[in-house]
Amino acid sequence: MNQAKPRYQQLKDLIIGRISTGELQPEDRVPSENELVESMSVSRMTANRALRELNDEGYVERVAGRGTFVSDFRSQSHLLEVHNIADEILRRGHSHSCEVVRQSRQRARGEVAKALHVEQGTEVFHLLLVHFENGVPIQLEDRHVVARFAPDCLQQNFESVTPSAYLTSIAPLQEAEQVVRASLPNAAVRKHLHIEETEASLVVIRRTWSHGRPVTFARLHHPGSRYELTGHYTPPGTPRSTPEEVVQLEELRQ
Template identity: 40%
Template sequence: MAPPTPESSLNGQIAQDSTPIFQRIKDYLVGEIAAGRWKEGDLVPSEQALGRQFGASRMTVNRAVRELTAQQVLTRRQGAGTYVAPQKYQATLVEIRNIADEARARGHAHASRPHLLERAVADEALAPRFGLVPGAPLFHSLIVHEEDGRPIQVEDRWVNPACAPGYLEQDFTRITPNEHLMAVAPLQGASYSIEALPAPRDIAAMLDISPGTCCLVLNRSTTSNGMVASVVTMWHPGHLYKFTGRVA
């Protein structure tokens, strides 16, 4: 390859110089994280050190760091410095997803902790969602899903026994409810909604967050063989999670 001409080198220099310094600092910090040189929880260089590296004023460096903090790329700990923020776990919204597969796809370990497995009955609010009469039998499970030891979802699920008669006999430390239901009650359709809600005290305790912390809450019902098979509410810490989707 021919060496760059003086003109091309000058054009490159002009292009670099036209980028504001604060943006170059942001690009550098994001690039180091994307390349894996800095990982979640790592301390990033101080504003003073970045100022020396880029020949920038403290105000300019502070702007770059503040903007990345607002974007949840970095997090500040008063008196301790600035760190790489916890990653946002990405979940697919359009498809019926298996949280264990998503964790493994990220190279992480999935674990689940059942808090409740019980026989219950449909109350006046649940019965219409299943097309059942109040008092009809249902199965109920409450499970906390973890990724690399961190709680990332509370799954509060109600199941129609007619669709999954062996639901309560499953070992949900080894198989997820989604995996079992997809095997015994083939998916016919689904409807869902998503909203941001403050975590109640019991959900907060299971997710290891403060009560009132904003959560992304996915409500979903699935049908199989002409019946509503499952109604589930899934709570995710808002600062750790995002949902994505694509329509072809």
């Protein structure tokens, strides 16, 4: 059942791994194509494809004549792009960890049943996870999953596999809706996110479909002082903004 991944993908995974463990820090030099040819026994074109795709995906930056270097920030992502908190953190070159607060079987009630298009009392799984960026809590994930789409959900270890990765493995994402809200979090949320009573939280409510049916419904709480959504809009046919401009925006955010 386990397909052997293509060689260029193995190279990408290897390098992403080194970035995510912190072995490679932003600005660090990534092995050159010729070094990968030597050490990994691949052709230069294969090494080229791996590094080029990592460049396109924003993990690294390549400079002809100098080399390939780990990126500092993620290139623009659409606000609505369905993103995975773990990938987002890793792409920033930071470490991601996850703590499972609850992983249980429940009967769908009220809002959850309505959102998932199931009858009251239908079996669902409930996940409550805290995601950490460099040890600091950055997201409280409160997720319900329709049980029959994910029968082995309770057996998963979500401290090593992220729910996003698990869910896309059992059901391909086909559609998603998001609502973004600002609110004052209750005591339980404040406790998990380590925030003050006077701090707002940014809440993303997301529902995703597969095969025409709602599969999962999640409320993602973030500390207002440590998290924001960013986006970039360019009408068709406009030249990309230069990295310099993006840096300007970074400063502006402080």
